[in-house]
Amino acid sequence: MPPSDDQRLSEIESRLHRDDPRFARALGAGRPRRPREYRPLRAWLLLATALSALGVGVALPHGLLIATGLVLAGMAGELFDPHRRRSPSRSPTL
Template sequence: MPGSDDQRLGEIESRLRRDDPRFARALDVGRPRRPREYRRVRAWLLLATALAALGAGIALAHGLLIATGLVLAGIAGELFDPHRRTCGDRRPPPRA
C-alpha cells in the first residue's frame, strides 16, 4: 500500500506544478505564496475603477460612462470566481 500513497502524492504534486507553477516553486524554496485563486488584487483594483466610473457616470449623467462602469464591474465579478477556469466546456449543444 505505501506505493499507492506515494503515487497519489506524486500526482498531486504534478497537478500543483501544472496549475500554479509559481506557487509550487515558492513552496520548494520555503516561501510559499497564496494560491492563484486567492490572489485578487487585480480584481479589487478593477472593481474600484468600475465603481469610480459608475459613480462619475451617474454624477455627470453620462450614459457611456455608466455602461463602462457596469461592464467593468461584471468583469471584476468574474475575476472573483476561484473556479472560473474549471467551469466545463463552453461548446454549444449538439444540433438535433
C-alpha cells in the same frame, strides 16, 4: 490493487506543478505564496475603476460612462470567483 501513498503524493505534486508552477516553486523553496485564484488584486483594481466610472457617470449624467462602469463591475465580479474556468470550451453548435 490500490495506489500507494507515494504514488498519490507524486500525482498531487505533478498536478500542483501543472496548475500553479510559481506556487510549487515557492513551496519547494520554503516561501509559499497563496495560489493565484486567491490573490484578487486585479479584481479589486477593476472594481475600484468600475465604481469610479459609475460614480462619475452618475455625477455627470453620462449614459455611456454609467454603462461602462456597470460592465466593468460585472467583469470584476467574474474575477472574484476562484472556481471560474481558465478558458471557455467552445463547442460548435449545429
